[in-house]
Amino acid sequence: MKKASILMIVGPLLLLGLYIFPLWYIILGAPQYPDPLGMNIHISGLQGVNEFDIQNIDGLNHYIGMQTLPKPEDMWEFSTFPMVIGIMVALGVLIGILGYLNKVSYKWFIGWFLLMSILGVLGMYDFNQWLVDYGTDLDPNAIMKLTNPDGTPMTYKPPLLGHVKMLNFDVTSMPATGGWLMFVGMMLTLIAGFLGWKTSKKPVKN
Numbered sequence: 001m002k003k004a005s006i007l008m009i010v011g012p013l014l015l016l017g018l019y020i021f022p023l024w025y026i027i028l029g030a031p032q033y034p035d036p037l038g039m040n041i042h043i044s045g046l047q048g049v050n051e052f053d054i055q056n057i058d059g060l061n062h063y064i065g066m067q068t069l070p071k072p073e074d075m076w077e078f079s080t081f082p083m084v085i086g087i088m089v090a091l092g093v094l095i096g097i098l099g100y101l102n103k104v105s106y107k108w109f110i111g112w113f114l115l116m117s118i119l120g121v122l123g124m125y126d127f128n129q130w131l132v133d134y135g136t137d138l139d140p141n142a143i144m145k146l147t148n149p150d151g152t153p154m155t156y157k158p159p160l161l162g163h164v165k166m167l168n169f170d171v172t173s174m175p176a177t178g179g180w181l182m183f184v185g186m187m188l189t190l191i192a193g194f195l196g197w198k199t200s201k202k203p204v205k206n
Contacts, residue, residue, distance in 0.1 A: 004195035005100035007188045008109050012092025014185030018043050018085055021177035024127070025049070026158050028057065029170045040176060041127075043081040045072040065142025066156060067134060077126060088116055092189065099196065106196020113189045120186075128160045 022040035027049070029036035037057050038049025046069055048054040058068045072078040092112050098104040135157030146154040146167070156166055159173045175183070 001102065001106070001196055001199045002100055004106060004109065004192040004199065005096050007192035007195065008096030008099055008112075009093050010096075011185040011188030011192065012089045012096070012112070014181045014188070015085055015089050015092075017181035018178040019082065021181065022047070023176060023178045023182070025174060025176045027172045029172075030168050032168075039069070042178070043078070043085060045078050046070070061156075063143045064146065064156060065139030065144075067137065075130075081123070084119065088112075088119070092116075096192070099192075106193050106200060109189055109196055110193035113186060113193060116186055116189070120182075124160065131157050131160060134158075 022042050024041040025038060026041070027036050027038045035050065037053045037060075039053060039057060040047045040049055046054065048057075054069055061068070070078075095104060095108045095112055099106070099109065136155045138153065138156075148154055158164070158166075158171050161173055161175075163170065163172045165171075
């Protein structure tokens with residue numbers, strides 16, 4: 001149980017990387033931009049990959065009526081997510097320490113993993129809803145009004161994950177360093193739960 005408990009301590013600690021590294025990134029590439037425009041999505045706000053990327057993205061979006069990119073004070077998520085991550089890290093480390101001291105069973109490890117998974121799914125759903133609103137709620141007085149072949153207004157929702165072609169832009173959305181650290185950390189807690197379960201199945205020696 002001690003090996004499992006050590007993994008249970010290390011796993012949540014990897015989530016602290018979210019305070020340093022971006023969780024996600026979106027890259028926009030086009031022939032007129034030799035250096036693609038990029039946006040890093042941190043749990044506390046948005047940052048351009050390069051110095052003027054956010055400004056340039058907002059400038060492009062203005063022509064088609066998209067909203068300006070939100071500042072930290074514009075979205076409750078940017079103040080709530082850091083607190084949630086901090087609570088989950090502290091809870092996970094506490095569970096790991098208690099497991100090391102044989103005060104709790106492996107079921108608590110699995111419980112933490114399931115709770116973090118649910119929070120992760122809810123976070124991804126919220127992020128996708130923001131992308132939908134960002135790409136479809138367009139200013140009717142925009143300079144450029146583009147339509148689909150059937151005459152319906154064109155939408156500009158970036159992909160949640162993967163690549164899509166929007167006009168002459170190639171848009172790619174992928175996990176960044178913080179996202180991968182979170183994934184590895186969660187996998188370690190799952191392995192901890194599995195090792196704890198295996199340990200519990202071993203016969204007790206008299």
